[in-house]
Amino acid sequence: MLSLTVIAVVFGVIFLAELPDKTALASLMLGTRYRASYVFAGVAAAFVVHVALAIAAGSLLTLLPHRWVQGVVGVLFLAGAAMLLLSRGDDEETVKAPSDQSFWKVSGAGFMLILVAEFGDLTQIMTANLAARYDDPVSVGIGAVLGLWAVAALGVFGGRMLMKRVPLSLITKIAAAFMVVLAGFSLYEAIAG
Numbered sequence: 622m623l624s625l626t627v628i629a630v631v632f633g634v635i636f637l638a639e640l641p642d643k644t645a646l647a648s649l650m651l652g653t654r655y656r657a658s659y660v661f662a663g664v665a666a667a668f669v670v671h672v673a674l675a676i677a678a679g680s681l682l683t684l685l686p687h688r689w690v691q692g693v694v695g696v697l698f699l700a701g702a703a704m705l706l707l708s709r710g711d712d713e714e715t716v717k718a719p720s721d722q723s724f725w726k727v728s729g730a731g732f733m734l735i736l737v738a739e740f741g742d743l744t745q746i747m748t749a750n751l752a753a754r755y756d757d758p759v760s761v762g763i764g765a766v767l768g769l770w771a772v773a774a775l776g777v778f779g780g781r782m783l784m785k786r787v788p789l790s791l792i793t794k795i796a797a798a799f800m801v802v803l804a805g806f807s808l809y810e811a812i813a814g
């Protein structure tokens with residue numbers, strides 16, 4: 622059965638963690654050069670693959686004893702918060718622009734950019750952690766995909782406006798704070814048993 626609470630929590634965490642990521646900026650760049658709907662189609666498909674891989678990894682974590690999983694998840698959330706706070710944002714991903722504007726060329730460029738850029742990225746690791754934490758892969762998957770799609774839509778369709786209104790450093794700090802809170806809950810559960 623789907624849990625709207627899990628979907629909402631995962632959506633919020635993934636959305637905030639992905640906002641300051643280079644992928645949002647890459648989506649914005651592609652969206653300004655090519656038809657936005659074509660770019661979004663490719664990006665959205667890549668995020669489905671990205672989340673499916675993360676859910677599979679997180680589901681494997683649930684085979685371990687509960688206290689161990691909570692301890693590992695807590696430490697990984699703390700590491701994710703540290704990565705967000707310490708990243709300089711200077712590792713830009715590049716993608717070769719398609720030579721024409723056809724749907725398959727543009728969406729394919731968006732798909733490949735996201736698939737390569739996001740493999741093993743923070744949000745993929747966080748999604749695996751959340752899948753292990755909640756033991757509800759469908760709800761976690763829906764929340765993660767919707768969060769990633771929301772960021773992609775903002776990047777493709779309206780990223781310039783958001784970045785003018787909300788400083789990237791504030792978004793990064795909010796995402797890191799959420800991860801610290803989740804780490805606290807996980808570590809408490811690991812210790813309290």
